[in-house]
Amino acid sequence: MINVTKTFLPPQEEYNAILKRAWDKNWITNRGVLVQELEEKLKQYLGIPHIIATTNGTLPLQIAIKALQLTGEIITTPFSYVATTASIVWEGCRPVFVDIHPNYLTIDETKIEAAITNKTSAILATHVFGNPCHVEAIEAIAKKHHLKVIYDAAHSFGVKYKGKSIFNYGDVSTCSFHATKLFHTGEGGAMFANTEELINTLFYHHNFGHKTQETIQGIGINAKMSELQAAMGLAILPYLETILKERKRVVDYYDNNLDFSKLLKLKIREKTDWNFSYFPILFQSEKQMLKVKAMLNEQDIFPRRYFYPSLNTLSYVNSIDFPISESISTKVLCLPLYHDLKETTILKICKIVNAAV
Numbered sequence: 001m002i003n004v005t006k007t008f009l010p011p012q013e014e015y016n017a018i019l020k021r022a023w024d025k026n027w028i029t030n031r032g033v034l035v036q037e038l039e040e041k042l043k044q045y046l047g048i049p050h051i052i053a054t055t056n057g058t059l060p061l062q063i064a065i066k067a068l069q070l071t072g073e074i075i076t077t078p079f080s081y082v083a084t085t086a087s088i089v090w091e092g093c094r095p096v097f098v099d100i101h102p103n104y105l106t107i108d109e110t111k112i113e114a115a116i117t118n119k120t121s122a123i124l125a126t127h128v129f130g131n132p133c134h135v136e137a138i139e140a141i142a143k144k145h146h147l148k149v150i151y152d153a154a155h156s157f158g159v160k161y162k163g164k165s166i167f168n169y170g171d172v173s174t175c176s177f178h179a180t181k182l183f184h185t186g187e188g189g190a191m192f193a194n195t196e197e198l199i200n201t202l203f204y205h206h207n208f209g210h211k212t213q214e215t216i217q218g219i220g221i222n223a224k225m226s227e228l229q230a231a232m233g234l235a236i237l238p239y240l241e242t243i244l245k246e247r248k249r250v251v252d253y254y255d256n257n258l259d260f261s262k263l264l265k266l267k268i269r270e271k272t273d274w275n276f277s278y279f280p281i282l283f284q285s286e287k288q289m290l291k292v293k294a295m296l297n298e299q300d301i302f303p304r305r306y307f308y309p310s311l312n313t314l315s316y317v318n319s320i321d322f323p324i325s326e327s328i329s330t331k332v333l334c335l336p337l338y339h340d341l342k343e344t345t346i347l348k349i350c351k352i353v354n355a356a357v
């Protein structure tokens with residue numbers, strides 16, 4: 001079976017050797033040596049000033065909303081994973097959607113200002129498929145209207161924009177280290193901020209509000225990463241360059257063998273070092289997409305409809321129509337993309353897709 005992704009697993013003996021350090025200390029959570037080492041190594045690898053490792057990529061979104069004390073309306077994208085919208089609603093705010101750019105698939109920054117009201121407190125946008133939002137335009141709008149900015153950078157591990165880690169942008173950025181993501185800890189994630197003050201707030205929020213063992217600075221939740229999760233991350237780190245290189249190989253092969261006269265592909269923003277995290281293609285119609293999906297399924301190949309449905313159609317939001325996001329959601333398919341996907345398989349996928357369109 002060929003799935004849209006396949007979790008990279010490090011050699012088991014290497015994982016065990018790292019786990020042994022947790023066993024030796026008899027310490028498996030509460031920010032032990034492995035979590036701290038993972039954070040240090042990620043800071044170096046990514047070139048970022050601060051990081052807090054977390055137990056998944058969803059709690060950081062909720063904690064960011066809490067830490068920035070957001071209320072009222074949050075402007076967001078309808079084209080993302082459901083966690084982006086759900087976090088806003090879970091934190092008692094109202095998502096206000098703004099349609100997306102038809103080629104970049106990120107929030108259309110030119111439509112943001114029209115959605116701002118006196119209740120707007122922030123913009124929460126997704127660097128979808130690792131493709132950066134127009135961060136400069138968003139920053140300028142946020143400054144002008146005194147709004148906070150959160151980036152759901154769940155797909156963006158390793159992405160650089162203008163030579164800098166994409167995690168440097170926004171008041172808070174978050175990432176997911178879920179097993180389906182490019183770099184993973186089984187379940188896991190991280191949050192990033194540029195000021196000491198904000199990092200401290202995020203930090204106590206993620207650990208029950210503790211400042212020290214016996215003083216509680218404020219309200220908190222438990223979003224700590226465990227040593228068992230960190231061990232997986234540490235075991236994968238040495239393979240990152242290989243993982244990225246192999247993903248590039250797959251993407252190049254698709255690029256060279258798919259017939260783009262009748263398909264649209266993701267337009268990567270200028271000045272971006274992309275991470276080859278997903279391979280979305282846009283068909284001419286939902287009917288055509290469903291036909292190709294069924295043909296691939298018949299061959300035991302399982303692409304995914306990332307992202308469907310458009311989030312403005314969720315039952316728990318009140319929203320108007322967003323034609324671009326809704327149309328793209330019905331026509332998009334992410335093709336299989338992972339480190340050891342074979343060329344023969346990619347070619348088979350390309351042939352099925354090309355024949356159908």
Ligand SMILES: *Cc1c(COP(=O)(O)O)cnc(C)c1O
Pocket residue numbers: 056057058059080081083084126152154155175176177178187188189
């Ligand atoms: C995966 C994902 C999340 C959630 O991350 P988890 O680690 O699974 O909690 C949030 N936002 C986006 C865009 C994602 O793709």
